[in-house]
Amino acid sequence: MATDLSAQPGKLAHIHLGVDGGAEKFFVRLSRALAKRGVEQVAFIRKDRPWRNELAEHCDVREMTFSRSHIKRHVIRWNIARQIRQFGAGVTMGWMSPASKWLPKPGPDMRTFLRLGDWPDGFHTYGNVQDLIGNTPEIIRQAVEMGWPADRAHVISNFVDPLPADLQPVNRADYNTPEDATVLIHLGRFVRRKRFDLAIETVARLPQNVHAWLIGDGDLMEDMKALAAERGVTDRVHFLGWQRNPSPFLKAADILLCPTDEEPLGNIVLEGWNAGLPVIATASPGPSWLIEHGKTGLLSPCGDVEGLVGSVTNLQETPGLRAELVDGGRAYLSKNYSEQGVLNSYDLLLGS
Template sequence: MATDQPMQLRKLAHIHLGVDGGAEKFFVRLAGALARKGVEQIAFIRPDRPWRDELAKHCDVREMKFSRSHIKRHLIRWTIARQISAFGATATLGWMSPASKWLPKPRPGMRTFLRLGDWPDGFHTYGNVQDLIGNTPEIIRQAIEMGWPESRAHVISNFVDPLPANIAPVKRADFNTPEDATILIHLGRFVGRKRFDLVVKAIAGLPESVHAWLIGDGELLEETKALAVSLGVTDRVHFLGWQRDPSPFLKSADILLCPTDEEPLGNIVLEGWNAGLPVVATASPGPSWLIDDGINGLLSRCGDVNALTASIRRVLSSEVLRQALVQGGDAKLAAQYSEVGVVKAYDRLLTSPRHA
């Protein structure tokens, strides 16, 4: 019987300048998984991040102020490089493009990587990046088309933690939602590409027993609320704000929506599968890669509210389809997006010989 091979990676440094969102959640999740495998880690982050204490359970956290001043920038990079060297890291992993400008120069015994969870926006700050990691093939495809060497570009996707059995679903009554309602849930930043407006418009065309929980915050929040007012669905569209842990809300919902226009991955698809929900999405790059239409989710054209509404109606009208999508999502999550597989992929890459 096959057994797990011991981790080759022993010491890893992270640089992460993010605030609070899906990338940050996965960062903490990966750090925890690596720590459980015996990898020592240090992380350089901005001060007062809301996930700082959770991250500190898994690695040594170094809070720093990342100045844009030309002189201070060189001092900060030198300080980071010195601390990484003293720590003895054999790899440094930057998270998203803003971290690239703070990566130390690679040296014998220490390689540098940059992980992207969104589209590349140019390589002008990538001078110290040896290899790119994208969490979808489309991200890497775009990077290669822009001129990044294919031999130094790799795909490693995300994983999600199983929901703890003791997490109780939120009470629907606490959010003015009837107990017998069917709840559609969508999570993310209220920005254009997330298309919260499509959910509001879909609700207007669905039975009155269908409600929507919209979780998040952002620049288009008030505009989306105004849309709900104009369509007369304020009693069925509930704005629940940003939630650090959406698990109790997912456990209380019925259908996960991912109606985005430009989604590199669609981590909420994984979250929906993880919570045992059928997933209804639009065919942006990430969901199209994750979802086998009709097997573990339903896909419709981006921006087409009628097609999105029709997909939702299909799930509402067929318990057989709903169960099939849930089972399909669970199977794909276990087969391709498990913690074990993703951690092994990082271990192989971060300890592999450098390609020219």
């Protein structure tokens, strides 16, 4: 029978090799929520992560060097397993595929999980993984289709923290944005699949009072700045860099834009609903699973800039649609992606 961690607080180990992004924000958020339920945790992470101190507020943090050397890997994995035993954890959760090679061997006193927030890329390093946790059904469907046992694959999605009641929006003037502009906001890494180019192309096809705030960093940043210059919208497309706390920007924006091609979940959709924004997205797997078109957001085909333009125009020209989408998104978020509901699912799985 499943053991409820909220009733019998246990000990949990994490292995997370990430840098800084939505997955890392949720890792800290989940760890904090588990700590509030009395779960003691230890986390093995790379050195100098920008979220290290935030995690350390509620979790024992061990910073390590993860070598690519085959010989050193065995020594490091043995060291991690030894520290986990000393800590007293009976469950270890790896975060994303790179963590799989560092998991301790499962056994009578150790259960191992690998949490995926992106598509599985093969199981060649999954030898010590007992169960997979995916944050969308599509991730798990692909894993099972690739040969992972269905009875060892589980879906548990994400949750977001409610915004503070006294949260103040950023001052638009500080970002060269008129107070009366319609501001589209898109967040993420500047990589191909996030399609920041579509956000720029959308602004270029809309009236002068439409601006875009692009929050993030990455390899394609300079390419996107060049595209904005080519389309003549450098005064309306604002590159705001990576923001550890994007909430004040979300609160100051008008529409959350998610134009991605291959989005497993779409944390920014949840963030948009949480901030009280109407959401416009392309129909990649995650947003298609999250959004009911016309009720909790507006969907258009992937890669279709005219569809995005039409969605923005529809929002601007249809009285009451904004309020309907905002109310629908908030209600859906509260019902399906609450902290309590997600934690209960982890309790049942990790504590079983």
